[in-house]
Amino acid sequence: MTMPRPGKSICIIVGILLLLAAAIAAFKICVLHYSFSRSVNAELWVMECRIRFTADGGPVTARLSLPYEIPGYYLVVTSQTPDYTFAVQERDGRTFSVWQSPERRGRQALSCQISFIPDAGAAAAMEEPPETPERPRWPSGQKQFAEQLLRNLDPEGRLSVPEFVKALFKQIRKGDSPAVSVLFADKRRGAPFLQVVRNLLAMKKIASREVEGVFLNDKRRRQSPALMLEIYYGGSFHRYDPVSGAVSVQKDFIPLRIGDEPLFALSGGRQAALRFSALKTNISAAGLNRLRGSFVEHSWLMDIIGYELPISEQNVFKRLALLPLAVLLIVVVRNIIGLQSMGTFMPVLIALAFLETGLAAGLIAFLLILAVGLSARALLTHMNLLMVPRISAVVVIVILLMKAISVFSYAFGFTQGQSITFFPLIILAWTIERASMVWEEDGPGTMFRQLAVSLAACIPCYFILNNDYLQYLFFTFQEFNLVILALILLLGTYTGYRLTELKRFKPLVSSCSDHS
Amino acid sequence: MFGSLLNAFASPAALRNAGVLGMNRRNHDYIAAYNRRRYYPMVDDKLVTKELALKAGVPTAGLIGAIRCQHDAKNFMRMTENSPAFVIKPGHGSGGRGILVIKSHNGEEFRKADGSIIGSQQIYSHITNILSGLYSLGGQVDYALFEECISFSDVFSDFSFQGVPDIRIIVFRGYPVMAMMRLATRRSDGRANLHQGAVGVGLSIRDGKPRRAVMLDQPVTRHPDTGRMLSELAVPDWDRHLELAARCAEMIKLGYFGADIVNDREKGPLLLELNARPGLGIQIANHAGLRSRLELIGTLPSSALPSAAEKIAFAQAHFD
Incomplete structure (x- = not known):
């Protein structure tokens, strides 16, 4: 077909619409972290941290180290602690939750919720190789034991780092070596234990670090932070369980602190205890977007987008969100294919009704109402009524019919019959009126053809309106409607042949025409 | 089977080469471009049309x-x-x-x-x-x-089943571009509408002689009810029909319209009504495309302002 040759102004408007749609969509994806994909149940982790301590009566400042970036997730921290000002602060590339209060006394409870929001866009940060560790300082007399231990473990210095670590932990667990007894005398667990291990590793010039974190696992409630040892070799840090000495395979470990910075710092209080709970919730894609958006400061944008509306109003907009697509289909059916339906947008309205009734039940009810309505209309024809009273009479008949269908289907146990009230009854009455006019003027053939076209346009409309993914997409990215608008404007300048005209005007190009 | 289905369709390029005007282009390039909405009452309101015709001296019933x-x-x-x-x-x-x-x-x-x-x-x-x-x-x-009531010329009585045989002339920028006669049939219930089954007979702009005939978009040679050979149809006073159509263009301010003309036994051609959205079936009746004719007229300068007679002469010279 001929390409449309739209005018300049239409090109400009279409361009503006497309740019606007692209800009809003880009904003939603990049800033609000919206997603095209609609995984029905996204996993959302919320970790709650509760901190209890006793305040000394003066100003209090509490600082909690927050988890590091995790590939595929980004973090949102909220806190509902009255009496404290709460802020998320960034320092030296780390983020902290900071609570402050000018004057507190007695037992205090702080809490914050850390949401791990799935984000396809976030990439893992590159790790820089650590510096070669400095020679450790041993307490007096311990250095020779340390050297002895290392010599025993690896006399020829040929063990690889993992092999050496394995041998070291094996030796520590056995505990029969005098060197181990001396070095780990009162440091059997926790941070002091790890410090000795790290000193030993440092003597072999192996970089290591201490990691404190929690397990993102909803079976572990009220967990204390756990310590882990990370050892660098082969280009990255490898996490070791300090108790077993084995490589940690627990993927749900979330580091809160790496290195020597304290996990929790408190001034103006004492006896702090930290407890973490993780909770996994399944969240709908739309809910996830709402959550994503709700943490962005530009919340007035969210109002415009419609997410802040009450749920019931949102559902209305969900239905409306796909209407432009259905209307576009009507434009295509009429102006590109060239089929005439009974009433321009009647198929869309009937399809809307089918959403409530279901397709099969809706079709049956529609045809039933139409058939009986046409018969009633035929009776009215003989009465020579004025137009408005006649259509009004048809409206009343349609209402009675709907009531009858409802009652009968209820009596026979079909629940779909109830939803028949969703049919737009004025539209039905007009459809009946129009159908009977077409029948009278152009014959039943034309009427059935137009009716068939209407239903043929109605059914794809129904499938468009009923498509969950499209609904999600157009509700989340309502700016796509601007794209639809642009398409409709472009179709408005389409001056090529309609599909039906290719058939209609075929006699004009067939050379073998003997009639003259 | 698929081949025969495909055969029922012409390619867009073939239609373009034949100069066929499609509905979208008619609406966009001609009706929307040449017919201003505010002048529609001149044709949609029959009393207004009649008053304008009286003022311009265009004969009507x-x-x-x-x-x-x-x-x-x-x-x-x-x-x-x-x-x-x-x-x-x-x-x-x-x-x-x-x-x-x-x-x-x-x-x-x-x-x-x-x-x-x-x-x-x-x-x-x-x-x-x-x-x-x-x-x-x-x-x-x-x-x-x-x-x-118009007393119809007897010349068409054998060519129509009841109803009014009328002549539709498409006028663009004052030039008559295509004409056809519409004959009522039993199928069309005595009405002269092509889509209801009336016979459309394409008429040559030059002399008003019948060219082709269609019924429901299919070629016919005889009137289905009276059996008369449609090629024997002869329109008397053809030039007066063209004059009437061209004068309608001067009295209403539409650039593209169809003039429906009936032949009265005594008064000759009379304007029946005007149509701001004339149908495209006239192309099939004439076995000729409107688009090439409209494009030719479209290229003519509007500044020259030729008289109606000159426009008719131009049309008769160019459109068969």
């Missing part, structure tokens, strides 16, 4: 009167007592809907065109229907127009 409100509906008897034959039309009707032709009456019994007799009560309810907007575009409130 004589006006008896108009009934605008229900209260006056009962006065139709007084209005028509001096007219032996009359036609009632909806003022905003289209496609021949709601037209009632009374061939003769005695004040009580009214004989319709098909010979059946109706009473005054039925005429009264017909007027009521018209006033309530039954036949008007969009159901708007309408009025009933009373016209003198």
Whole structure:
């Protein structure tokens, strides 16, 4: 077909619409972290941290180290602690939750919720190789034991780092070596234990670090932070369980602190205890977007987008969100294919009704109402009524019919019959009126053809309106409607042949025409 | 099977080469571009058209009167007592809907065109229907127009089943570009609408001689009801038809329209009505495309302002 040759102004408007749609969509994806994909149940982790301590009566400042970036997730921290000002602060590339209060006394409870929001866009940060560790300082007399231990473990210095670590932990667990007894005398667990291990590793010039974190696992409630040892070799840090000495395979470990910075710092209080709970919730894609958006400061944008509306109003907009697509289909059916339906947008309205009734039940009810309505209309024809009273009479008949269908289907146990009230009854009455006019003027053939076209346009409309993914997409990215608008404007300048005209005007190009 | 299905369709390029005008292009490039919305009442309102025609000296059927409100509906008897034959039309009707032709009456019994007799009560309810907007575009409130009945030329009587044979001439920028005669059939229920099954006979702009004929988009050679060879159709006073169409272009401000003309036995060609959205079936009846003709006219400079006679001469020289 001929390409449309739209005018300049239409090109400009279409361009503006497309740019606007692209800009809003880009904003939603990049800033609000919206997603095209609609995984029905996204996993959302919320970790709650509760901190209890006793305040000394003066100003209090509490600082909690927050988890590091995790590939595929980004973090949102909220806190509902009255009496404290709460802020998320960034320092030296780390983020902290900071609570402050000018004057507190007695037992205090702080809490914050850390949401791990799935984000396809976030990439893992590159790790820089650590510096070669400095020679450790041993307490007096311990250095020779340390050297002895290392010599025993690896006399020829040929063990690889993992092999050496394995041998070291094996030796520590056995505990029969005098060197181990001396070095780990009162440091059997926790941070002091790890410090000795790290000193030993440092003597072999192996970089290591201490990691404190929690397990993102909803079976572990009220967990204390756990310590882990990370050892660098082969280009990255490898996490070791300090108790077993084995490589940690627990993927749900979330580091809160790496290195020597304290996990929790408190001034103006004492006896702090930290407890973490993780909770996994399944969240709908739309809910996830709402959550994503709700943490962005530009919340007035969210109002415009419609997410802040009450749920019931949102559902209305969900239905409306796909209407432009259905209307576009009507434009295509009429102006590109060239089929005439009974009433321009009647198929869309009937399809809307089918959403409530279901397709099969809706079709049956529609045809039933139409058939009986046409018969009633035929009776009215003989009465020579004025137009408005006649259509009004048809409206009343349609209402009675709907009531009858409802009652009968209820009596026979079909629940779909109830939803028949969703049919737009004025539209039905007009459809009946129009159908009977077409029948009278152009014959039943034309009427059935137009009716068939209407239903043929109605059914794809129904499938468009009923498509969950499209609904999600157009509700989340309502700016796509601007794209639809642009398409409709472009179709408005389409001056090529309609599909039906290719058939209609075929006699004009067939050379073998003997009639003259 | 698929091949035969595909065979039923022409390629867009073939249609373009044949100069066929499609509905989208008609609406976009001609109706929307040349017909300003505010001038539509000049053709959609039959009384306005008639008044304009009277002022411009374009011959039309004589006006008896108009009934605008229900209260006056009962006065139709007084209005028509001096007219032996009359036609009632909806003022905003289209496609021949709601037209009632009374061939003769005695004040009580009214004989319709098909010979059946109706009473005054039925005429009264017909007027009521018209006033309530039954036949008007969009159901708007309408009025009933009373016209003198045209006494049709006998020359077409064998070519039409009841109904009014009329000649549709498409006029673009004052140039008559294509013409056809529409003949009612039993299938079309005595109406002269192509989509209802009337026969369309393409007429040469040059001399008014029949070129081709179609019924429901299919070629025909004889009238399906009377059996007359359609090639024997001869339109008297062809040039006067063209003049009438060209003068309509001067009286209304539409650039693209169809003029429907009927042939009266005594008065010759009379303007029946004008149409701002003439159909495209005329192309099939003529076995010729409108688009190439319209594009030729479109290239002519508007500054030259040739007279109607010059425009007719140009059209006759270029359009067969």
